Amino acid sequence: MLATFVITWRETIEAALIVGILLAYLRKIGHQHEFRYILGGALLAVLASGLFAGASSLATRFVEGIGEDLLDALILLAAVAVLTYMVVWMHHNAREIKGELLSKADQALARHQLWALGTLAFVGVFREGVETVLFLWGLVLQAGPVADISLQVIGGLVGVAVGIVMAWLFFKGFGHLDLRLFFKVTGVLLLFIAAGMLSSAGGRLIAAGLLPPLIEPFWDSSWLLSERSLFGSLVAGLFGYRSHPSLLELLLYAGYFPLVLFWLRREHHDLAQ
Numbered sequence: 589m590l591a592t593f594v595i596t597w598r599e600t601i602e603a604a605l606i607v608g609i610l611l612a613y614l615r616k617i618g619h620q621h622e623f624r625y626i627l628g629g630a631l632l633a634v635l636a637s638g639l640f641a642g643a644s645s646l647a648t649r650f651v652e653g654i655g656e657d658l659l660d661a662l663i664l665l666a667a668v669a670v671l672t673y674m675v676v677w678m679h680h681n682a683r684e685i686k687g688e689l690l691s692k693a694d695q696a697l698a699r700h701q702l703w704a705l706g707t708l709a710f711v712g713v714f715r716e717g718v719e720t721v722l723f724l725w726g727l728v729l730q731a732g733p734v735a736d737i738s739l740q741v742i743g744g745l746v747g748v749a750v751g752i753v754m755a756w757l758f759f760k761g762f763g764h765l766d767l768r769l770f771f772k773v774t775g776v777l778l779l780f781i782a783a784g785m786l787s788s789a790g791g792r793l794i795a796a797g798l799l800p801p802l803i804e805p806f807w808d809s810s811w812l813l814s815e816r817s818l819f820g821s822l823v824a825g826l827f828g829y830r831s832h833p834s835l836l837e838l839l840l841y842a843g844y845f846p847l848v849l850f851w852l853r854r855e856h857h858d859l860a861q
Contacts, residue, residue, distance in 0.1 A: 590743065590822045590825055590826050591727050591743075591781050591825035591826045592724060592727055592740045592743035592744045592747065592825070593744070593746055593747040593750075594742040594747065594777050594781070594826070595720060595723045595724065595727070595744075595779065595781070596724075596743070596744045596745075596746075596747030596748050596751065597719060597747035597748075597750055597751045597774070597779070598747075598751070598770075598771070598774045598778070599716045599717075599719060599720045599723075599751070599752040600716075600747060600748045600750075600751025600752060601710065601712045601754055601755050601767070601770070602678075602716050602754070603630075603633075603716040603717070603750060604752055604755030604756075605685075605758075605767075606685075606689065606708075606709065606713065607626060607627075607630050607709055607712070607713065607714075608755055608756075608758070608759045609685075609686055609689050609690070609694060609750060610626045610689060610705065610708060610709060611623060611626055611627075613689075613690055613693055614626070614693070614705075617697075619697065622679055622697075622702060623707040625702050625703065625705040625709075626705055626706065626708075626709045628706050628709075629705070629706030629707075629708065629709030629710035629713070629815070630709045630710070630713045630758055632706075632710055633709065633710045633711075633712075633713035633714035633717060634713065634717065636710075636714050636717070637713075637714060637717025637721060638717075640717065640718055640721055641721045644721065644725070657720055657792040657793070657795040657796040658792070658793070658796045658798070660729045660789075660792045661789045661790075661792035661793045661796065663722075663725055663726060663729060663731055664726050664785045664786070664788055664789035664792065665732065665786070665789045666726075667722050667723055667725065667726030667782075667785050667845075668726070668782045668785045668789065670719060670722055670723075670780050671719075671723055671726075671778055671781070671782045671785070672779070672848060672851075674719060674778075675775045675778050675779060675848075676784075676848070676851055677728035678771060678775065678847055679771075679775060679852060680852075681853060682768075689708060689712075692704070692708055693705060693708065696708070707810075723781075724740070724744065726785045727740070727781070727785075727825060728740060728807045729761070729788065729792075730784060730785050730788040730824075730825070730828070744756060753762060754770075759852065764793065777826065779844075779845070779848055780826060780827050781825075781826060781827075781828070782844065783828050783841050783844040783845065784826075784827060784828020784829075784841065785828070786826070786840050786841065786844050787828050787830070787833065787837040787838070787840050787841040788828070788837075789840075790834075790836050790837045790840040791830075791833075791834065791837050794834060794836060794837075799835050799836060800836065801834035801835065801837075802834060802835035802836045802839075803835040804832060804834040804835070805833060805834060806833055806834060806835045806837075806838055807831035807832065807833070807834075808831065808832045809831045809860060810831035810832060811834070812831075813831060814831055815829070815830070815831055828841055
């Protein structure tokens with residue numbers, strides 16, 4: 589539930605900021621009558637995200653023959669890849685997002701291509717929607733049979749609501765809302781979530797007979813903290829905790845962070861040149 593909340597919270601704020609930046613700019617230059625293009629594009633993106641969720645669920649039925657564990661592993665690996673890329677990209681490009689949006693909005697207005705304003709909102713919100721669907725799917729697979737879907741839904745809805753309120757307060761001029769700190773903190777949390785998903789993908793590949801567990805289990809801490817308990821499920825969802833992991837799962841979890849740090853430093857070095 590907590591991991592679901594964090595993901596939907598962050599993704600909602602990212603989507604709301606895109607829409608908010610465009611609306612605030614149009615108001616500033618006296619083009620309030622063009623709001624309908626932005627709001628229409630955002631609404632279509634929400635609907636398209638829902639269709640994507642339904643279509644992706646149906647698509648899995650056509651590839652079930654490859655094996656449930658292998659399919660789950662592929663979904664988890666895709667979620668890890670997209671989640672990691674998103675965090676790294678936002679870390680290095682967050683400052684340029686507003687400038688790029690406003691530049692494209694100016695071009696659309698200058699060329700009287702008002703549909704392009706709606707396209708800007710649609711692309712931005714739809715991207716966040718697709719990411720959210722993929723991440724939430726990964727979380728459900730990671731939790732496995734202990735997942736409580738009702739709690740996941742509640743966490744997601746609360747995250748969306750809090751994200752919308754925070755974005756609204758930000759554009760109302762509440763200066764104490766430090767979104768840079770928000771993105772840094774949630775970025776770290778998302779990396780822990782991604783590490784847990786990577787470890788879970790390794791567990792699925794072990795179950796499919798494609799990878800060796802090395803040592804299984806490496807420990808058994810279920811007597812201390814079980815994933816079936818409320819606190820245990822929260823720790824498992826947010827930090828990838830497992831009470832009886834294999835050695836391979838632990839190596840994948842621990843090895844994820846040095847690779848991400850290397851990627852972050854490399855991107856920083858490339859930008860500095």
